[in-house]
Amino acid sequence: MQTTVYEKLKQCESCVRRVTDFIPRVAVVLGSGLGDYADTIRVAAQVPYGDIEGFPVSTVPGHDGRFIFGYVEDVPVVCMKGRVHYYEGYEISDVVLPIRLMKLLGAEILFLTNASGGVNTSFHAGDLMLITDHISCFAPNPLVGANIEQLGTRFPDMSHVYDPELQEIIRTAAGEKGISLQQGVYAQLTGPSFETPAEIRMLRTWGCDAVGMSTAVEAVAAAHMGMRICGISCVCNLAAGMTANPLSHREVQEAADRTAPVFKSLVTESVKRFGLLP
Ligand code: HPA
Numbered sequence: 001m002q003t004t005v006y007e008k009l010k011q012c013e014s015c016v017r018r019v020t021d022f023i024p025r026v027a028v029v030l031g032s033g034l035g036d037y038a039d040t041i042r043v044a045a046q047v048p049y050g051d052i053e054g055f056p057v058s059t060v061p062g063h064d065g066r067f068i069f070g071y072v073e074d075v076p077v078v079c080m081k082g083r084v085h086y087y088e089g090y091e092i093s094d095v096v097l098p099i100r101l102m103k104l105l106g107a108e109i110l111f112l113t114n115a116s117g118g119v120n121t122s123f124h125a126g127d128l129m130l131i132t133d134h135i136s137c138f139a140p141n142p143l144v145g146a147n148i149e150q151l152g153t154r155f156p157d158m159s160h161v162y163d164p165e166l167q168e169i170i171r172t173a174a175g176e177k178g179i180s181l182q183q184g185v186y187a188q189l190t191g192p193s194f195e196t197p198a199e200i201r202m203l204r205t206w207g208c209d210a211v212g213m214s215t216a217v218e219a220v221a222a223a224h225m226g227m228r229i230c231g232i233s234c235v236c237n238l239a240a241g242m243t244a245n246p247l248s249h250r251e252v253q254e255a256a257d258r259t260a261p262v263f264k265s266l267v268t269e270s271v272k273r274f275g276l277l278p
Helices: 005-019 035-040 097-104 164-177 197-205 216-224 249-274
Strands: 026-030 042-048 066-072 075-081 109-118 127-135 182-188 210-212 228-238
Touching (some): 005 042, 005 097, 026 097, 026 249, 035 075, 035 249, 066 249, 075 097, 097 109, 109 127, 127 164, 127 249, 164 228, 164 249, 182 216, 210 228, 228 249
Parallel strands (some): 026 075
Antiparallel strands (some): 066 075, 109 210, 127 228
């Protein structure tokens, strides 16, 4: 018999629960460059994705896959070291399975991070961008198929995917830490090819500020479950056609690594403040 998406999710939940009873408050998805953020966590337990039956395992270099449970300051968190991308060939329901799982494990807040290409002409490589909204409709919607009633409603509202209060906390944290922060709309395309210059012009006309290959579908699944969501993107390069240079994964990785110290301190400062929320 074929297992349903929900059954698979519950199976993954029991696998994790066999290892740890840790209850996280905040779920953090670590994008490119934030991989070693785990070093700043007081670790309580780790669960490699490969140990979770049915869990999609990432194939991208630099996306070493595991859940890290522990504390950022005193806030209980679960971090995803390595996420699952649609371009790797997974069903979209598998791409968002980890997000759903972290909610089942107790996380109420989802903190998404990623690497992106800057579409806004005033952005520079190395900028951090607070995600205020997204365009997800170039990727398959993870809610297509029978609605999972246990998780959320059939037609969820997407008017405020990125929680205004969390956004304000991040802005304030950045301001007080002297970290400059852009803000804008993130568009998820499927990848894995980078965009063409024509696609980038289209995205700019449509109001996008940054483009990447993750995050928005995760936010859709999380919004369906009523999580409070926030996101920060590391703008690693200017998108196709905006400079004379061809784009490469290496360039993206190097830029992400350079920005990592500031990015990490903003994530920590923000999570600490989320911990003070009622
Ligand atoms: N396009 C899509 N995804 C990306 C880019 C880009 O230019 N840079 C980093 N991730």
